[in-house]
Amino acid sequence: MSKRVKIVLFGILIILVQVAAAQQRFPKPEFETGYVQPSPTTPEPRGLAVEYMDVLVLLAVLSLATWFALRSRSRRGILWLSVFTLIYFGFYRKGCICSIGAIQNVALSLSDAAYNISITALAFFLLPLLYALFFGRTFCAGACPLGAIQDLLIIHPISLPPWLRKSAGIIPVVYLGLAILFAATGTEFIICRYDPFVGIFRLDAPYHMVVLGVAFLLLGMFVSRPYCRFFCPYGVLLNWMSRFSKWHLSITPSDCIKCKLCTSSCPFDAIDHPTEESAPPPGRTYYRRFILYSLLIPVWVLVGGFIASKSYTYLSRAHQDVYLSELLIHHPELVNDPDNLDIQAFLSSGKTLDTLVEDARVVQQKFRTGGWFMGGFIGLVIGITLLNQVVFRKRKDYQPNRGDCFSCGRCMDYCPVKN
Amino acid sequence: MKKNKRFNRRDFIQSSIRASLVVSVGGIGGLALKNSTGRDWVWQIDPFECNQCGRCATECVRNPSAVKCVHAYDICGYCDLCGGYFIPGAVKLDTGAENQLCPTAALIRKFIEEPYFEYEIDEDLCIGCAKCVKGCTSFGNGSLHLQIRHDLCRNCNECSIARVCPSKAIKRVPSDTPYMIKGSFTKTTDT
Structure with missing residues (x-):
């Protein structure tokens, strides 16, 4: 088939589809008694100005x-x-x-x-x-x-x-x-x-x-x-x-x-x-502790990031796609359950399981990388909080x-x- | 050495951190603003994606739900045997409760002329369960469909129905076009 024929056929198909979409099962009647058709009301949301x-x-x-x-x-x-x-x-x-x-x-x-x-x-x-x-x-x-x-x-x-x-x-x-x-x-x-x-x-x-x-x-x-x-x-x-x-x-x-x-x-x-006036000036232990706690901060960041990114399988289950794909993989028999709304909606959407799994994998990957940031951030805060406990600041009042x-x-x- | 009382080291560190915080807060704001269109957003149901699962009636933070059935009269067939009004295999085509699909009798059937009937929704009774929508979409023109009513909707930051909507039919729409009523709103093809 030549390219031109293909284009023409495609055009005809589009027109047919549109005609079909415009057609209704039951055409709108033509009323003889002067019935005025109401229109649906549309209450406005709060305005932008408000x-x-x-x-x-x-x-x-x-x-x-x-x-x-x-x-x-x-x-x-x-x-x-x-x-x-x-x-x-x-x-x-x-x-x-x-x-x-x-x-x-x-x-x-x-x-x-x-x-x-x-x-x-x-x-x-x-x-x-x-x-x-x-x-x-x-x-x-x-x-x-x-x-x-x-x-x-x-x-x-x-x-x-x-x-x-x-x-x-x-x-x-x-x-x-x-x-x-x-x-x-x-x-x-x-x-x-x-x-x-x-x-x-x-x-x-x-x-x-x-x-x-x-x-x-x-x-x-x-x-x-x-x-x-x-x-x-x-x-x-x-x-x-x-x-x-x-x-x-x-x-x-x-x-x-x-x-x-x-x-x-x-x-x-x-x-x-x-702080107490009579407190002795910070000695060697103080500095040693300060250095130790500062050096521990990167460790906290790494540990936090590692734990959070490793827990991506649990965290990502909150996402609808991940939840649904895991449900379908582990319980394929649920496909026949008419009461499971999520699965029924997925089946009628025409999406294949492969695309769903692919979507879920993308989300899981996001959770994995995001987990590093999140865990690292939490680790950093823990590290700094601990460091703050050993920092000595003089206060008069x-x-x-x-x-x-x-x-x-x-x-x-x-x-x-x-x- | 004489100490500069007006500006010591601690103050310097404080103000430089403050300056960098101003810059980062401003940077986050600027990045977020770059995408902004200056419009406000509200939640709405795309009637062509809705699969009438019934969660709108139960998941809304409001009780009864802010989701109501809306009738697009424009595409209604004014059928006597309305798939949205009558239960399948209704004994008699009348307004008897045993024949109605709607659990709250929120759909009002009114005779217009032979053989046409108008169906109107009593929003005070409607709970957004989508039973009539399912009937109308399966057997009729699909003129009955669900919409979020913005006089009732609290416009939550994240719609609690959208979170569990199995067909992901609830979307953020610009607040200047807050409804997707069939007839005036047609299916978007660029999805």
């Missing part, structure tokens, strides 16, 4: 929180601001969009060129980080609805021992790593799926969300802000930014009189005590720990030095 207004509200709340924490030193201001945040971003906006979840949008948009991040999500991700770089974690104090709901329910905070705080502080890093890995591979958004408070904001949620939310709130009455301190993946980023912030909330407006009132006011154990401090302002309220 979405941008959310960004403006966030900017305003962040600026106000910063002003209250750093300039006017008003705990009351921050408290009422967090009530506003809870009502606006929580109950009115139903907890979506939030900066914590926006991590995943950014991760997905960086890994998948086909996904275009919305400006709102990007602004929600960037603004609090930039504020934290200059003013500390004022976002946590007043602009985060998840923080606000926990902060308002602190009843009897108990102090946790440092070893527990430091080791539980690794959980958010693992959570952040997993969230980025799962988002970047297009698997799922785990931060949103396991957001404990979104169900409370919506007053309507699946069972597991309600249970999680209530459990966190009950725990939060005693262990203050449990989600923020031991789970929040965005808190990890804010923590780093805040450590290098240009300005930060200070407990006293002038000189510290070392009355210790602030330490009992802080429900988050985020106030560092002054009671100072907020810049990483852990949420800038909630309780300590300034308690400080007897007023000007």
Whole structure:
């Protein structure tokens, strides 16, 4: 067959297919009684302008929180601001969009060129980080609805021992790593799926969300802000930014009189005590330990990366394609199960098992390489955390720990030095 | 040597780390922005990919689901024996509950003229179970189909139905074209 004939035949085929597609089993009737055909309604989603207004509200709340924490030193201001945040971003906006979840949008948009991040999500991700770089974690104090709901329910905070705080502080890093890995591979958004408070904001949620939310709130009455301190993946980023912030909330407006009132006011154990004057200068053991712990960091990175990349088979099962292909390979008899929706949908899609397995392999490969990054990152953080334990820093006063401090302002309220 | 009190070594390290953090945060923002089209996104069901599995009724974070059946009247055949309305082998073609496919009687059958009937959806009753959609697609024109209603949808960052949709029919669509209603929306061929 010549090329021209082929093209003509192909053209005819296309026309036939289109005619067939336009034809319906039952042609539309021609009515004689003057029946007017209704058209389906299409209620509009929230407009783009309103979405941008959310960004403006966030900017305003962040600026106000910063002003209250750093300039006017008003705990009351921050408290009422967090009530506003809870009502606006929580109950009115139903907890979506939030900066914590926006991590995943950014991760997905960086890994998948086909996904275009919305400006709102990007602004929600960037603004609090930039504020934290200059003013500390004022976002946590007043602009985060998840923080606000926990902060308002602190009843009897108990102090946790440092070893527990430091080791539980690794959980958010693992959570952040997993969230980025799962988002970047297009698997799922785990931060949103396991957001404990979104169900409370919506007053309507699946069972597991309600249970999680209530459990966190009950725990939060005693262990203050449990989600923020031991789970929040965005808190990890804010923590780093805040450590290098240009300005930060200070407990006293002038000189510290070392009355210790602030330490009992802080429900988050985020106030560092002054180092003892009589402490001997660091000796040889100190330097030896310092060098040992620094040299251990690359080891931690390698071990972390190795473990995470080796566990790709388990992690990648969260992806639909991998899950389905493994199911089909290990349980081929399920093909005849009419109740297995995933398999039935796959069979009717006309895709072959080979292409599915190929897709799954690509995803698994992504998990393998991503696992190195994720594990290495977690290892790095563990290594640096350990190194920080042996680093000796001299402090004269009671100072907020810049990483852990949420800038909630309780300590300034308690400080007897007023000007 | 006199110590420079206004700018010591620690401050220098702090500000250089801060500067590099600003640059990296800005860099991430810039890279993400490069792909952005300035549009907002909402979730919608592609009716040509939907296989009426029924998960829309159970997996939505809202109860009842934000997914409702929509009727594209334009392509409806106004059949008396409607595959979306009646159970297969219905005893009688009337509005008796035992003959209806819809579990909540959300599909309203109205006589227009001999032999045509109009089918309207009561959205307050519809739970998005897709039983009628399956019937209409199998035996009729496929004018009944599911759509996410944006007055009900919470526009979750990741749609919890999309996560488990077996045919991957739920997609992000630009918020200025938030619906894929059959008739005006036709099957895309470039997939």
